[in-house]
Amino acid sequence: MSRRRVACIWVEPSMSLLAVRDAEPLFFALAESLGRFSPVIALRGREAIFLEIGKSHHLFPEASFPLRVQALGRRLGLPVLRVAVADTAPLALVAARYEIRCRFPEWSDLGLETFSDLLAPFDSQPDPELARKIIAWRASFEDLGVRSLGEFAELPKKTLASRMGAWGLELMGRIWGDREPAWPRFEPPEKLVERMDFSDLEIAAEGVWEEKLKLTESDRRKNEGDALGPAVFVIKALMDRALLRLRGRAQRASRVALRLRVEGWEHVSDRDLERTWEWSLAFPQSTSAGLLPVIRERVARELERRPLGAPIREIEFEVLEMTPGSQVQRNWITDHDEERAEHWQAVLGRLSAQLGKDEQGQERIFQWKLADRYRPERQSERTTHRSRSVVQEESAILTRRPLELRPRRPALLLRQPLRLELAAGGSAALRVVGADWVSEHGQRFKITHWEGPERMSSEWWEPEPLRRAYYEAWTQQGQRLWVFWGRGEAQAAGLFLHGYFD
């Protein structure tokens, strides 16, 4: 039985040499081409690539693996790649990142900052809660005089659970190579290519296109004056074939490319031998009826400006990205709900692909799930349409509590609580009727009635627990506000507007 061996390729130094726009495609190109060594690949952000090479020892010796990877990197334009091989992914990562051998005396001098690499080897930005915990552990261990990984590894295991909880034992297991987290497997995005080669035809000869494509008289008339010439019929045929394949898989094209290769005549420069156009479609397409006019318009315009210097040798139509489409065969007789739900999922898939992700890398389309947290801004969590079935199984304790026992909550929450200050000239303490309060944005609220307080605090294990007294406040303008007295996020104590009973 072959031994488990994991290789980590630390790409980050090469990435930092490149512009952001160029770095990402190169990183994925490297990850995809590493598939020749092993099909089990995982990524860590845009920093590192992991490969399980234990089962590939018949293909290449382990000692030659770093040299092979570096040669591949140089070919792709990534000159600095650090490669390390170890028994588990966390150890391989630490070895590649800090350029050490992953044997005991080598890593013993490493600092405690490696905790995050060992605990979350596949996340370049670990979960904020775990990151906060790691900071707290490091501070407490450094107070005790434990400053290196070697010193930490010598601590008795039985004291770790009380200090760090389950994470302590997990961390120790990872240091000694006994444990490893599950691999988020990388699968390169699928591409669909349809190509037609004309090198065996006498393209220049008039009538060959028409004969090959069986064009009618009306087709010829339609085609008259078009810079693309009869090539448009070939493009349509290729497009039809590609999109039909997608429809068979209940998918649609959301990013496509067209490539024209011409004969290598003397006067044609290398740059003009191949012309490529790419389209990111706002609405994924499943037929050529919608797609062809878009492609035809742009290609024809550009060919008018810069014509092809020689006859076309090859036409290639490529689908670079696909999104879920509607069901292949619909059941029109029964089960309309299921069909409607599927249609809706397809719409969500397309829209999600169109909108992309937000600044935090989260999906822009989501559903809510209640979480058992005290702090109001954390009482709800997002779930995406992909994890919907999981959501339905889960049910927070809060949602099972009878409605009568639940306190009133505003329908609209502010993402950031707004500080309220007493208007100039006003002199009133909290809960005084008729006082004028002004928000940071200059909104003025004359409070006519107060109700409360409802005291709330965050969980005791949070690094900086919050204590707030919430009030409902009615304004002269007919608004019902949710305000609290306490501290906002990293702000001094005061009165804050946190929501509207809209």
Next chain:
Amino acid sequence: MVTLSSLKLSSPPTTTTASPLEFCTCTALQPALKRAGLEGKEGLPRGQFIELAGPWGGGKTHFLLSFLSENPRFRVAWVQGDRERVLDPGAFFTRESGIKDPQQFLDRLWVIEPPTAQLWSCLHPLLRSQALDVIVFQADASGAAYAQETELRRLQILARQSRSLLFWLKEKPTRVGAWPIGIQLWVQDGEASILKWGSQRSPEFSMEVAR
């Protein structure tokens, strides 16, 4: 508070909805309909572009929640074009919200937070899909400023074709170029009043806007 006592409609209002009209129950609107002399209406007609204006904290969302709780089979998309305020699902799990089965309500509610550039255009595929009964679009002042008359007209046509109800939540009612909006409601102090219904417009509308 606006009252439409002076607004007596001599003939039934002409609306731009698809024919035949299909009304969705809305108890919270009944007093306002009565005041406007529109007793025959049972609620909100499908396929309408409805503007729901009023100060934040005035009761717009509550009005919508009570409408949705009366129509429990509706599939809803909530488009949050507001950079400051977000919908809090915790509010559904209170007796005050009037929602009998909040978990079921959450299951049929989808929240969409589009980037600013696609704030309006993302409504088109939602409406075209015909998979939704209600689409709520909540915009802050900067998002509302992008609303062009042609854009509103497009949305009105799409809403009519898909027979979906498109709600636009905002702070101040649209006065100039609001003709594609079928129904304009004003909600303050938890009470709704009608500013415009079809082609009929409240004479106090301009006063309300000025206020």
